[in-house]
Amino acid sequence: MSKQIITLNVNGERQEIAVEPRWTLLYTVREALRLTGSKEGCGTGDCGACSMIVDGRLVTSCLMLAAQADGTEVTTIEGLAPSPVAGADGRLHPVQQAFIDTGAVQCGFCIPGMIMAAKTLLDANPNPTLDDVRLGLAGNLCRCTGYTKIYEAVLSAADRMR
Amino acid sequence: MAKETITRQEYRVVGKAVTRIDAAGKVTGKTVYADDMHLPRLLHAKLVMAPYAHARIKSIDSAKARRLPGVEAVVTAADLPPHRKNPSNRREVLLAEDEVLFYGQPVAAVLASDPHVAEEARDLVRVEYEELPPVVDPVAAMAEDSPLARSPVSEVDRTEEKGHIATGVEQREEQGKPSNIASEMSFKRGDLEEGFAGADAVVEGTWWSGMVHQSYIEPHVTIADYDATGELSIWTSTQAPFYIRDEVSEILEIPETKVRVTATEVGGGFGGKIFLYETLVAALAMVVRRPVKLTMSRKEDILAATPAPQAVVELKTGMKADGTLTALQARLIYDSGAFPGAPMLPGCLIIGGYYKCANLGIQGYEVLTNKVSVGALRAPGAHNATFAIESAVDMMARKLGLDPLEVRLKNAVEKGDPLPSGQPYPAIGLKECLQAISETAVWNERRDSRKHPNRPDGHPPARGVGLAVGGWLGGLQPASATVGLNGDGTINVIVGAADITGTNTSFAQIAAEELNVPMSMVNVTTGDTKTAPYAGMSAGSKTTFTVGRAVKLAADEARRQILEIAGHRLETAPDDLEMKDGVVRIKGSTDKTLTFGRIGHMSTGFAARYAPVVGTGTITARRQAPGFTVQIAEVEVDPDTGEVTLLRYAIAQDAGFAINPLSVEGQMQGGASQGLGIALSEEMVYDDKGRLLNPNFLDYRLPTTRDLPPIEAIIVEVPSEDGPYGARIVGEPSIVAGAAVIANAVADAAGVRVYDAPITPERVLRAMGKIKE
Numbered sequence: 061m062s063k064q065i066i067t068l069n070v071n072g073e074r075q076e077i078a079v080e081p082r083w084t085l086l087y088t089v090r091e092a093l094r095l096t097g098s099k100e101g102c103g104t105g106d107c108g109a110c111s112m113i114v115d116g117r118l119v120t121s122c123l124m125l126a127a128q129a130d131g132t133e134v135t136t137i138e139g140l141a142p143s144p145v146a147g148a149d150g151r152l153h154p155v156q157q158a159f160i161d162t163g164a165v166q167c168g169f170c171i172p173g174m175i176m177a178a179k180t181l182l183d184a185n186p187n188p189t190l191d192d193v194r195l196g197l198a199g200n201l202c203r204c205t206g207y208t209k210i211y212e213a214v215l216s217a218a219d220r221m222r
Numbered sequence: 223m224a225k226e227t228i229t230r231q232e233y234r235v236v237g238k239a240v241t242r243i244d245a246a247g248k249v250t251g252k253t254v255y256a257d258d259m260h261l262p263r264l265l266h267a268k269l270v271m272a273p274y275a276h277a278r279i280k281s282i283d284s285a286k287a288r289r290l291p292g293v294e295a296v297v298t299a300a301d302l303p304p305h306r307k308n309p310s311n312r313r314e315v316l317l318a319e320d321e322v323l324f325y326g327q328p329v330a331a332v333l334a335s336d337p338h339v340a341e342e343a344r345d346l347v348r349v350e351y352e353e354l355p356p357v358v359d360p361v362a363a364m365a366e367d368s369p370l371a372r373s374p375v376s377e378v379d380r381t382e383e384k385g386h387i388a389t390g391v392e393q394r395e396e397q398g399k400p401s402n403i404a405s406e407m408s409f410k411r412g413d414l415e416e417g418f419a420g421a422d423a424v425v426e427g428t429w430w431s432g433m434v435h436q437s438y439i440e441p442h443v444t445i446a447d448y449d450a451t452g453e454l455s456i457w458t459s460t461q462a463p464f465y466i467r468d469e470v471s472e473i474l475e476i477p478e479t480k481v482r483v484t485a486t487e488v489g490g491g492f493g494g495k496i497f498l499y500e501t502l503v504a505a506l507a508m509v510v511r512r513p514v515k516l517t518m519s520r521k522e523d524i525l526a527a528t529p530a531p532q533a534v535v536e537l538k539t540g541m542k543a544d545g546t547l548t549a550l551q552a553r554l555i556y557d558s559g560a561f562p563g564a565p566m567l568p569g570c571l572i573i574g575g576y577y578k579c580a581n582l583g584i585q586g587y588e589v590l591t592n593k594v595s596v597g598a599l600r601a602p603g604a605h606n607a608t609f610a611i612e613s614a615v616d617m618m619a620r621k622l623g624l625d626p627l628e629v630r631l632k633n634a635v636e637k638g639d640p641l642p643s644g645q646p647y648p649a650i651g652l653k654e655c656l657q658a659i660s661e662t663a664v665w666n667e668r669r670d671s672r673k674h675p676n677r678p679d680g681h682p683p684a685r686g687v688g689l690a691v692g693g694w695l696g697g698l699q700p701a702s703a704t705v706g707l708n709g710d711g712t713i714n715v716i717v718g719a720a721d722i723t724g725t726n727t728s729f730a731q732i733a734a735e736e737l738n739v740p741m742s743m744v745n746v747t748t749g750d751t752k753t754a755p756y757a758g759m760s761a762g763s764k765t766t767f768t769v770g771r772a773v774k775l776a777a778d779e780a781r782r783q784i785l786e787i788a789g790h791r792l793e794t795a796p797d798d799l800e801m802k803d804g805v806v807r808i809k810g811s812t813d814k815t816l817t818f819g820r821i822g823h824m825s826t827g828f829a830a831r832y833a834p835v836v837g838t839g840t841i842t843a844r845r846q847a848p849g850f851t852v853q854i855a856e857v858e859v860d861p862d863t864g865e866v867t868l869l870r871y872a873i874a875q876d877a878g879f880a881i882n883p884l885s886v887e888g889q890m891q892g893g894a895s896q897g898l899g900i901a902l903s904e905e906m907v908y909d910d911k912g913r914l915l916n917p918n919f920l921d922y923r924l925p926t927t928r929d930l931p932p933i934e935a936i937i938v939e940v941p942s943e944d945g946p947y948g949a950r951i952v953g954e955p956s957i958v959a960g961a962a963v964i965a966n967a968v969a970d971a972a973g974v975r976v977y978d979a980p981i982t983p984e985r986v987l988r989a990m991g992k993i994k995e
Contacts, residue, residue: 061338082338096258097251099489101439102520106919109439137251156249160241163884166724166892168248169440169489175249194927201924203439203490205888206895208932 066130071139079126086121097137108200111173118180137172158217166204239884256443256486261513266337268344270330272322275592275912277351287346292339310375312561323560326525356912360557360589363402388698404562409642417549417581421540423621429610432905440489441523446504447513462759484750485720493598524917528597533606541618559595565603573607574642577633601694601954612690612962651876651940652850658874686971689854692958696951697762702755703772707835711819718754724885736777763951770946775839847942847950851875864983872934878950887935897960
């Protein structure tokens, strides 16, 4: 299938990528850029595991074609920590650290999308209530945690970011 | 309360809430799951799936698909390498050969280097079918004149089920006249007639619970490669690497030493990631002699993995006015789908396993239909049975004007009480869980819930509170582990168990505890089946219970070896030494010391004087450590829409000893949420032709953040006899109670009893008589 060149700014790096018309943004980022942190859990926009931030908006990247994203700024889970040496103390985004500290991470498959949704929520609303958190994460399914510790993580992250 | 029987002060690391050792990789997107892996010359497989529940394959025309540029091969059953075939065993039916037995059954595989090309070619494969009558309803399928779902089963392989639960009971395969009943079993105790005659209240009902899917967020992914030396490598998202090795080896007739299975990070399993298409993908790799990856789409996964069965449970129970349970008669029908393997046996044990009851009669049936065959889902079979017994107990209590919690306390099983099979319980904590729930705010404010100001004028939404018991017996399998000292004094733990729940974090705690070092000095690795010490499947809630014991023994042995070297070096008896934070010293002395780093160097360096420190721990587990839970909900029922809103939820569960309370709470909350999905929204809906109508996450509805309030988790600790530090099974019991909790809460709020789960708005309105047919 013939390809077209698109330009994406992914996690601060400009990328020119030859994409097929049928490639989704998720497929392109995972396969062409080998940034595999974003996950495909359903391919139909129902689970949120593929969530990325595109031009400041939370997007289920399995539903966005790569060609539609031409010229956009994309942030994936790999672009969230301020330092590429993730895991060392103080080098994670407060949301990431809060997810670790509260035990909100189990199998981890939903976590990249969940964290992107949480970041988007906190950017828009730095002082969320529990209900705000429950509304803000409603597009992201987690099967392991029952969400309780995820609520704690997001509320704790809000504290840390204040 | 048993909570106080453990003195945590005596431990340094175990019993403390610690964060997971693998969490940093997961929050940064760096953890590698199977679908994130690439191999050189990798081919992607897509499956051609049957569009009928029951049909004969007349012909397969793959010419057009093969001609599509980029397609490497189209493989049908006829093209597969020679392998063992038992039509009764789904694992040996790699592709449908003649007869299609369920909607979505794989019929052919298309291989291409580009997954989109493989998908396009898949749709070009033409299969001609002759439709056969589908058998969909398990109860109708039991009738003598029912059409058969398939040819009768024989030599059924039940090894997988035994990984989930150890029962000491065999079920009978049906022999003789062809029938859809694959197997049946029964338990009897006392005299039922006498039991019912002595009852002051008798309750009778039929409870139905729908087919549900594990719905791990990561669909199944498997990669296989067959190299020039005849070695088969499999990377797969599985809970059971050694089990897959054994089965693949047997089916493809390759020695176990030539099969390497690597369990990749599991993006959720819950019993659904034991063994699925690993043999098929391996066989495809053998056909094309290139690595092959199968990544299932969500739709394919819901259609053709191993979901959990629907069940029909007929139950009659009797109780005396003082609350004594006098008789329990049950008939449980599990819909197995197109192959045997339904969890009828655990259901039969559980339904009569919560309460002392002198008179029991329990019958179980495993029925074949033309649906995808079922597998395990967290305490397989238990939730279906629990929905019935825990609803019935509430109904009897209500009839007799008794308190539902007191009635349960009065009859609850304790150590020494028999299961329906006669096997006595070891130490268990059901009563302690009931007591813990009696102290929750939800329970103590239950009368206020009912008086909620929303219904002063008799116009609800009405609020109410309900509770229920859940339990699981747990699996048993041998386990082993090694604990080694590195040259720099750090500790390596190697196990063969896939870490699906944070078990490797607990193993790091155990090794750190035994060697008296901080956890940061310990690293835990799950090896592959060629390098790791053997462990059973990570199923049956037994990983910490069994592998944890092996790690503890291995750490103790490593400790002994370290002390022996240090004793020799410091010219003193090992008994006179102590170790802390990686330093060995003569007790009471400050100058006679030796660091782990020094000992590591002396046992690994060039011309080293001492042999390396490698402790090995091996165990076999013969006695279970059953886990009980009691859960309570406050709900609001909207009388106009039938919608049930969950307001508050609490779970108490006996963990024996919570090695990592943070992950124990996570298991309790996560399992409870899955039970609530079963209770409120999850159901695989089939039409009368056996076609699944909702294979996606929009129509198959998992609980979302909008549905679930925070879940209060109360850890109860009644030590088990055999688990490390008294730990018992944790993962599974939490899923079991949900449907009964919600049914009881709805009854309390709205005064109506719902017998079908999920308890959807429609079913609530039916129970209220607001929908009639």
